[in-house]
Structures are given as C-alpha cells and as structure tokens.
Amino acid sequence: MSDRSTDRTLLSIQDLRVSYPTPEGPCAVVKGVSLEIARGERLALVGESGSGKSVTARSVLRLDSEARLQGAVRLGDQNVLEMTSGQVRRLRGARVGLVFQDPLAALNPVKTVGWQITQPLRLRGVGRREARNQGVELLERLGVADAARRFDDYPHQFSGGMRQRVVIAIAVIADPELLIADEPTTALDVRVQARVLELLSELAQERDMAVLLITHDLGIVAGFAERVAVMREGELIEAGDVDRIYRSPAHPYTRALLDAVPRIDDSPGRRLSGGSGPAPRRSAAGKEEQ
Amino acid sequence: MTEVPPPLLEARKLVKTFPGRRGGRAVDEVSLIVRRGEALGLVGESGSGKSTTARCIAGLLRPDSGRVLVEGQEVTSPRARRRGRRRVQMVFQDPYSSLNPRMTVADLVGEGLYVHGIEPDRARRRDRVVELLETVGLDSGHLDRYPRSFSGGQRQRIAIARALSVGPDLLICDEPVSSLDVSVQAQVLDLFADLRETLGLALLFIAHDLAVVHHLCGRVAVMNAGRVVEQGERDQIYRSPGHPYTRSLLDAVPVPDPAVERARAAARGWDGPGAQSAEQQKEGEGL
Incomplete structure (x- = not known):
C-alpha cells in the first residue's frame, strides 16, 4: 500500500x-x-x-x-x-466524527439527547430551531421512532441500540468527511448490531x-x-x-x-485453530496458545 | 425402574422471578434435557x-418452582445437590473473576479433589493436577503460579481443569469464550470438542453467538424473554427454523464472507419486523 x-x-x-x-x-x-x-x-x-x-x-x-x-x-x-x-x-x-463502543460513556447523562445532537451544529453558529429540525430529521433517518418527542429525553431513557444511534447522530450531524x-x-445484540451497521453503511453512502x-x-x-x-x-x-x-x-x-x-454456513466440528480442513484426530488437547 | 435410562440432566418447568424486575419472569417454565455425551446449546x-436458567440448573440460584434432575434424581435438596453437583460442574464467562487470585494453580485445580475427598493424599493430588493441566493443554510447570500471570485463554483452561477435577459428566458453560480473542476462542472451542470426544463429556453451552453454538452443539434451544421458543437438532434449527424469532436471529448473524454477505443484504430488505420490533420491545422494558 x-x-x-x-x-x-x-x-x-x-x-x-x-x-x-x-x-x-x-x-x-x-x-x-x-x-x-x-x-x-x-x-x-x-x-x-x-x-x-x-x-x-x-x-x-x-x-x-x-x-x-x-x-x-x-x-x-x-x-x-x-x-x-x-x-x-x-x-x-x-x-471527523467519532463513535465508540460504549454509548453510555460517550453521552452526557444530564443533558437531553437533543441538546447533545445539536451541539456540533450550534457550535458552528447554526440557529437553535434549524439545528433541532436537522437533529430530529437525522434521528428519524436513524430509525428512532417518534424522534421529535424523544428528542428531549435523556440517555438513560434509551436502550443500548437506540443510544448508539444517538451517538451516531452526534458524530455525523455536522457532515464530517x-x-x-x-x-x-x-x-449490542446481534439483531441490533446488524441494523446499526446497515444504517452506518447507508449514511456513509448517502453523504459520501x-x-x-x-x-x-x-x-x-x-x-x-x-x-x-x-x-x-x-x-x-x-x-x-x-x-x-x-x-x-x-x-x-x-x-x-x-x-x-x-460460521453458521460451515460444517460443524471443523478444527478452528492451527490449520484448516477437516478435524484431524488428536488424543489430547493442543498447546498452541502462546 | 423403567427400561429407558433417564437423561443425564433434566430441567422441568423452571421458573425464576427477580423482585422489582419489570417485564415478568426471568425464566418462564423452561424445560430442557441433556443426554449423556451430548452438547446442548x-x-x-x-x-x-x-x-439465569444455567444458574438455576447449576444450583447457584434457587428457582421459584420447577425441578432439576440428574439421572432421574432430584438435586434440589441441599444434600442431594452436593451429590449432584459433582456430576455437574460450571465454567463461567470471565476467567478474571472466576478464579481466586490468591490461590495457586495447584490449589485451584486441586481444591475439588480435596473437598470431595477424591484425592486426600497431597503428593498424589499434585500428580492428578498435573494430569488435569495436560488434559486442558497447559504446562505443568505453571503449578505454583497465580492466575494473574496467565492470559485470558490460559485462565479459561485453568477454570476448565478445575471443573474437570471432580470427574463431572456434564459441564455447564456460561459464555465461556465470549471474552476471548478470536484465535484464543478457536483454541478453547477445539478443547471443548476434544474433551467431549475423549471424556464423553456432555455440555450445556450458553452463548449469544449462534455461530459458536452451531460449531459445537448438536442440539440447540433458543430463548427469548424467559421462554424457550424453539429447540431441536442443529440442522433443523439452522436450516429451517420454525420460529420467526430464531429466523430473525439467524438473519442477523454475520458471515465472514463478503460474497455471502452481499447476497444476504440484497435478500434481506431491511426494516423487516425482526430488528426493529426487538428494540421497540426492549424500549418498553426501559432498558
């Protein structure tokens, strides 16, 4: 490279x-x-x-x-x-926007999610109403039901997957490159993970x-x-x-x-460590780990 | 006595509630069977x-109602539980908190041998500990070291050796590989497969990772909101799941193959009922 x-x-x-x-x-x-x-x-x-x-x-x-x-x-x-x-x-x-593993740690517990989502815009001089409109729209885009009403809720009122959407909204609202x-x-649980990744992928493509x-x-x-x-x-x-x-x-x-x-589409019982292919017969456990 | 031998482990209609918990029973009439030598995911x-189900079966939590039987014998009374407990051992998720940091490997693995009077003689107990360590792929030179000097994967091997020391027929493993790096996870999963083969050990394997369970377990039970929504043979569950919840889980499991993933994404058509309703439901529980 x-x-x-x-x-x-x-x-x-x-x-x-x-x-x-x-x-x-x-x-x-x-x-x-x-x-x-x-x-x-x-x-x-x-x-x-x-x-x-x-x-x-x-x-x-x-x-x-x-x-x-x-x-x-x-x-x-x-x-x-x-x-x-x-x-x-x-x-x-x-x-540059940032999203980390733990959404609860990334959010301010005493500020509404709306306040946090609009900060990046407000700091750049966007008016309160305009920032709120953009924030609600983005949260809706991210699949948060009833986004306008939930805008004034606090982080603890959201589930893990919804919190991560809030974090993503904060990260991308100012259109980072x-x-x-x-x-x-x-x-996140596997179904929520799949949905969040899909959303991230869609957002990336929509916004280049x-x-x-x-x-x-x-x-x-x-x-x-x-x-x-x-x-x-x-x-x-x-x-x-x-x-x-x-x-x-x-x-x-x-x-x-x-x-x-x-993998769920693989033959079960395959050896996972040390070489691919079907399982060789071994008498005792391996000692590959360093 | 009946002609058909009873299953190694049977849980009948286990119920467990926690005070103050919203959303009803944590475990709601769960019944499971593990046969000798079998791995149930x-x-x-x-x-x-x-x-919670695993902990009720292991005797770490007292269920509100329901029964746990080991080879047809109730293990709910304290005395019976001690007898049953030797047959059923547990391996936990976090090998950092499940091993006493002030005990050496020799003591950690030898404790069960001593407590259950299996090997009262100190020197012979040490020999047995060495054998157990070899079984799980650890060097016997580590005997007098403390857990802190081992990696996560090695600690999990120590925890497994400790569980094996009393000669159990069944290991209950609660997310035993989910805190491990993928290459270490692979080694520990291979170890479980080896133990099943060489010792005829049965497993009750609790995991959130459906690919791990697919790899290791011949039979699978799927839980949602305290209930077993579906159980059956591996191929049946993974190839033709009967319950929509199982299907939505399987659709979301990532497959490490870009071509497969593209095909699935194209077929998926998002905003289907699966993911969204799951989150809405959790939202309702105030999680």
Whole structure:
C-alpha cells in the first residue's frame, strides 16, 4: 500500500509510530503503520486485542494525550501531528466524527439527547430551531421512532441500540468527511448490531462519508467494508480489497484469523485453530496458545 | 425402574422471578434435557434468561418452582445437590473473576479433589493436577503460579481443569469464550470438542453467538424473554427454523464472507419486523 495517493485520498497515515512512556522507558504500541482512506471509502482495521488498531485510529485525532506520535497523519493537505491542540479539537465533529463502543460513556447523562445532537451544529453558529429540525430529521433517518418527542429525553431513557444511534447522530450531524467507529456494535445484540451497521453503511453512502471501522469481528467486516487492513502487535500485516483478502489472504496470520471464526454456513466440528480442513484426530488437547 | 435410562440432566418447568424486575419472569417454565455425551446449546440475546436458567440448573440460584434432575434424581435438596453437583460442574464467562487470585494453580485445580475427598493424599493430588493441566493443554510447570500471570485463554483452561477435577459428566458453560480473542476462542472451542470426544463429556453451552453454538452443539434451544421458543437438532434449527424469532436471529448473524454477505443484504430488505420490533420491545422494558 506504498502509494495509492490520488486526489480522492482523504486520510493518509504514513509510518505512524506510537509509544507510551513507562517507568522502564517508552513502550512502542504502533510500529510504523501506513494506511490510506479515499473519500467515501469504508475501511475496516481489524486485529485482536493488543494489535494497536484502536491506538492507530485514535492517533488520527490525537485522542490520547500521553501518547508520543511520530510519522504523519494527513487529513486532506494538513498534517494532524503538526497542528496545535486547538486546531485538532476543531476537527472533531466537523471533519471527523467519532463513535465508540460504549454509548453510555460517550453521552452526557444530564443533558437531553437533543441538546447533545445539536451541539456540533450550534457550535458552528447554526440557529437553535434549524439545528433541532436537522437533529430530529437525522434521528428519524436513524430509525428512532417518534424522534421529535424523544428528542428531549435523556440517555438513560434509551436502550443500548437506540443510544448508539444517538451517538451516531452526534458524530455525523455536522457532515464530517470521515467517521471513526471503534467497535461500535460490540456491546449490542446481534439483531441490533446488524441494523446499526446497515444504517452506518447507508449514511456513509448517502453523504459520501468515509468510515474507518475498528473491529475484532471478521464477520461484520465482510458485510460492511470495501477494504480491510489487518494489524498484529503494532504492525500492519496486510491490507487490500475485502473480497481479495477473504478469498486469498497473503499473510498466514490473516488466513489463521479467518479460519478461527466459526460460521453458521460451515460444517460443524471443523478444527478452528492451527490449520484448516477437516478435524484431524488428536488424543489430547493442543498447546498452541502462546 | 423403567427400561429407558433417564437423561443425564433434566430441567422441568423452571421458573425464576427477580423482585422489582419489570417485564415478568426471568425464566418462564423452561424445560430442557441433556443426554449423556451430548452438547446442548442454549442461545438468546441479552436478557433472554439463558444465564439465569444455567444458574438455576447449576444450583447457584434457587428457582421459584420447577425441578432439576440428574439421572432421574432430584438435586434440589441441599444434600442431594452436593451429590449432584459433582456430576455437574460450571465454567463461567470471565476467567478474571472466576478464579481466586490468591490461590495457586495447584490449589485451584486441586481444591475439588480435596473437598470431595477424591484425592486426600497431597503428593498424589499434585500428580492428578498435573494430569488435569495436560488434559486442558497447559504446562505443568505453571503449578505454583497465580492466575494473574496467565492470559485470558490460559485462565479459561485453568477454570476448565478445575471443573474437570471432580470427574463431572456434564459441564455447564456460561459464555465461556465470549471474552476471548478470536484465535484464543478457536483454541478453547477445539478443547471443548476434544474433551467431549475423549471424556464423553456432555455440555450445556450458553452463548449469544449462534455461530459458536452451531460449531459445537448438536442440539440447540433458543430463548427469548424467559421462554424457550424453539429447540431441536442443529440442522433443523439452522436450516429451517420454525420460529420467526430464531429466523430473525439467524438473519442477523454475520458471515465472514463478503460474497455471502452481499447476497444476504440484497435478500434481506431491511426494516423487516425482526430488528426493529426487538428494540421497540426492549424500549418498553426501559432498558
């Protein structure tokens, strides 16, 4: 993925290195990751825990104040790593929207959802009534029944799936060019997850909004992303078109990850760990785990 | 005595309510059967009552009514429960909170052997613990270490060894792999499959992940709002589900194959009854 840069390129991460200071010296968490997202593109960054996928995504908006960042993160023609913190803050909600795993933690419990949804617009000088109209419309678009009435409810009055819709509304109401979604459906039940992903996908297409989806779940990637990047231990293992990666992954780690996922359309009893194919007879349990 | 041997485990019309809980019974007349050596998957979304059912069966919660029988013998009285409990062991979701952090691996795995008087001799107990660790794929060099020095997957293996120590016929596993990374989950699922094969162990496997249950369990029961809405053989449930709730769950399970996902999305036609009504229903419960 050395140089895919075109005028469609929205985000370009070049040789990103992230480390955290510890008493024993800096601890490298991301070790030279390069990645590009085109306008309107849906890219999934996948990996297991500790792979550095979240840290990479959070670096785009410099969300971790202790993290030491090197390399370049270009949004359009600006390098985020060279901006002042005020400039970075102004990107949030405007050019880049954020959705995290836990919607309850992302919402202010003492403000109505309507207040929170309209903030990104209000901060940019949109009038109260106009902001409210846009907010209700967006919430309706996101499948919240009776959105006008529920606009003045508080976060605790919503279910998990509905809360995540509120968070998505806050993230996209100011029409960002990029949405960073970090495990946005991990806390949701499977049917709600499917619906939320569908909505995210539709919104992205309607608004020509790029999405960087961070996830451990290779199942949801298959239905959502156009491109996939696989990370392990702070390094980018491989990246490419979703069909290509799933059909013929170049890296054995990607192959092993895909093989490890049980599927409802698969023959049961297949060995999931250590090689594909039908189950070899083994006398005792394996010791593959490191 | 009857000619047909009774099932290994039978739960009859279990009912459990929690005070102050809106939305009725947590478990509403649930009846299940697990036969010797069989794996029964109990699936459902959060709040469906699957974990409460498991805890009633394991004797960790007292059901309001209903019976739990192990090989035809009631295990609801305290004395009978102790006897039955040896036959039925439990593995929990979170291997970080289910293992006492102040006990070594040797003590954690050996405790049951000691308490139940299976291996009173210290040296022989240690030998047995080593065997158990090998069964679950752990190095016996870890004997004197504490849970904190193990990864999540290794801890889950320790919890499984601990459960196996008293020679159970049935393991009740409550979301045993849902907190694990996918590659570690794969290893632990393979371990469960091995244990079934080598020890003839029966499983009652509680999970929200329908793909995991499809992989491991020959029979499946689907729970919704405290009730078993459907149960049957794996192929029947997954290929031709009879209940619309089961169908809506299956439609939503992601398949790690882009071509399959595109075909499903095209066929799905969203805003169908499934997802929407589920959320509306939860909304009503004030969740």
